[in-house]
Amino acid sequence: MFRQPVAHLKRLAAPLIGRGGTRPVRTTAAEQKFKSGYSYKPFWNSGRVLLFSAATGTTTYFYGANDETTKFPIPWRRAPGPQYANKHQMESAIEELRDILGEDAISTDDEDLHRHGYSEWSSINIDQLPVAVAYPKSTAEVSELARVCYRYKIPMIPYSGGSSLEANFSAPYGGMSIDFTFMDQIVELHEDDMDVVVQPSVPWMSLNDQIKDSGLFFPVDPGPSARIGGMVGTSCSGTNAVRYGTMKDWVINLTVVLSDGTVIKTRRRPRKSSAGYNLTNLFIGSEGTLGIVTEITLKLAVVPKETSVAVVTFPTIRDAAAAASKVLRTGVPVAAMEIMDDVQMSVINRAGSTAKKWKEEPTMFFKFSGTKAGVQENIKMVKDIAKAHKSGDFEFAVNPEEQKTLWSARKESLWSMLALRREGDEVWSTDVAVPISRLPDIIEISKKEMDDLGLFASILGHIGDGNFHESIMYNSKDPKERAAVEKCVHDMVNRALEMDGTCTGEHGIGLGKKASLQKELGLDTINVMRSIKGALDPYWLMNPGKILDALESV
Incomplete structure (x- = not known):
């Protein structure tokens, strides 16, 4: 499409x-x-830029707009x-x-x-x-x-x-x-200030490995291959988001190259500032459509004194989701809380990407961190809640190596799915997020619709912040099969929006979700974004076609 x-x-x-x-x-x-x-x-010239800015307040967002979204269709067409x-x-x-x-x-x-x-x-x-x-x-x-x-x-x-x-x-x-392959350096580590300056191609895992002797770490942890520049571009999160938040919570400032080559710094290095517009957050999640990020100053956290990892199964995906919702509503400070359905656990076993054989049932992964007494108290509370939702027995790691093994199933999930592809197969993986109270409902319905496809399809995600993913393997050469997968994915996204959720929790908009972005935010908000884009990038040179599209009259 x-x-x-x-x-x-x-x-x-x-x-x-x-x-x-x-x-x-x-x-x-x-x-x-x-x-x-x-x-x-x-x-583009100065007159057209001014005309464009004025026009966007009354024109329709052509990519997703149609008779279903506009009561008064305006004669605009998709522009080249x-x-x-x-x-x-x-x-x-x-x-x-x-x-x-x-x-x-x-x-x-x-x-x-x-x-x-x-x-x-x-x-x-x-x-x-x-x-x-x-x-x-x-x-x-x-x-x-x-x-x-x-x-x-x-x-x-x-x-x-x-x-x-x-x-x-x-x-x-x-x-x-x-x-940015050659811009992969840690520029400065300020241990006393608990921050670090990095270039965009630094992998987050490599960063934590290089600074581990400082007793500090960077807590945002998406897929193993992610690098800081892309993490800024999509405002990603990861398994630690339930405790530590997302990328936007850990970026202090950015060095940005604008479309004409001008270099700006969004702010200075203190963690707290009320000086002017929040340009830092403007660029986070902009996917390179407003400027090119070349340096990032990140906050760091203290490595917890005690960490524990636990895995527990549930009879159904709804039971697991309901338990997660209750844990959050009770206020238990878990460090991470992840979910994978029975199909995804089977994927992990078939791919052989971990050193353990897993039960092929809906499974939740918990990470606890803090003081030793605090961790033990939190574990007890979570066990009681899980038991009330029909959980099986908890399996705990007894040392750091076992923690790595238990947690590896979650971190290797997408890699494992990709490893099982046959020739011609593709994996459609996308995400949504909803208010926590709606999580059991949307996961249960989405899981049933995926099962009805008759394809290799699974649910997994950062259930602790209402964010979950669908991964569906299908034959890319079969138009009917692809159409069925597209419908399943789009229904999930639309359902999330109906629940006052978002079309993307951490993957960004890119090309794939521009129509959904309009449904989520509305035309007026989209046009504000387009006006900002036009002001910073009047020739639409910065990653054009992502998030927003330019308009051209008939």
């Missing part, structure tokens, strides 16, 4: 001929077709977007950037382009690829990149760990993918 045939975008997606070096570059049929060249006049650089301009920009940053800093290799435009993690992929991939080594180099791209009107797509699920780093308008 995201494969719209936009002719000039496919031309921009064709790899350009490589310049110098030993990079193997193949000339594709699309590139040959593109050699005829097209001349584009810049769409603002006009971007033509082939000759793209070649000139690449040559200029290689002169500035070095020959190896810009790649047009076919495999590089595919890796930066297609994701095996996501069921949402498009035909277009970036035209080139840049590998900057500093904020100054990112600024130079942006200045050149701004002058030539080239889209810029930040790329960090590449594990996002909603096509967040895809390149629907071609352009330049900016890969």
Whole structure:
């Protein structure tokens, strides 16, 4: 449903001929077709920007708007977007950037382009690829990149760990993918202030490993492959969110490169400030659509004195969800509370990704931390609540190695599902979040609908904050099967919105959930977002096509 045939975008997606070096570059049929060249006049000027800002208050958000969402349809159509650089301009920009940053800093290799435009993690992929991939080594180099791209009107797509699920780093308008592979350093650790300054390609697991001797750690823990830049872009969370919160709670300030190359810092380093607008949170969750984050200052927490991990099964997924809701309502300060259904436990066993054989029943994973006495008290309270909801026996880890083993099932869940794919299979994984009181209802209904598909489908998630995920394996070459999966996923999202929930708890919007975002927030709120986008990025160069779309009149 995201494969719209936009002719000039496919031309921009064709790899350009490589310049110098030993990079193997193949000339594709699309590139040959593109050699005829097209001349584009810049769409945006100051007058149109002002007109655009005024118009957005009364126009419809074309991506998701239809007769069901607008009482008075307005004659607008889906636009191809603002006009971007033509082939000759793209070649000139690449040559200029290689002169500035070095020959190896810009790649047009076919495999590089595919890796930066297609994701095996996501069921949402498009035909277009970036035209080139840049590998900057500093904020100054990112600024130079942006200045050149701004002058030539080239889209810029930040790329960090590449594990996002909603096509967040895809390149629907071609352009330049900016890969932060070489910006993976811990810049400064301030132990006394309990904060750290990092570059965007630092993996969160590597960060904690490198600072472990300080007695501090960074508590936000999404998938094992996630990196700090992408975590900022999607405002992610993870298994520790029930106690420690989400990404936005742990970012102190950001260094950001704007679309024209201007470098800003959103605030200084104290944990507390009431100075001006909260620009830090404006960029968190913006998926690179407002600016490119090149440095992040993170708060750190003290490593707890005592930690315990427990696993317990339940007869049904609703019993497990109801127990989780009761634990939260009772106020037990659990560090983490995760859930996986019977199918997901079977996935873990079949993939062999952990050193343990699991019961294939709905299972909850608890993490407790604090003082020794506090942990023991919390465990007792949770056991009593779980027992009242028909739980089986608790299994506790007795040492750090067993804790790692018990918790590994939850952390390896998506990897395990991907490992079981046959040729042609894809895994559709997405999430929603609802008010905690509605969690048992939505999980029970969603689980039944998934079972009715007759496919390999499971529920898992961060049940402690009302956030859960569906993962469905299906044959991507079977249109009927894909349509059934799409309907199941969309029904889950719509059900969450009906329960006053959100269409995405931690994966962001990307390409996949723009229509749902409008349903969730309403047209007026979307237009405020679009106005902010237009003010910071008037040419729509920053990760265009994600979260919001530009509008063009008939």
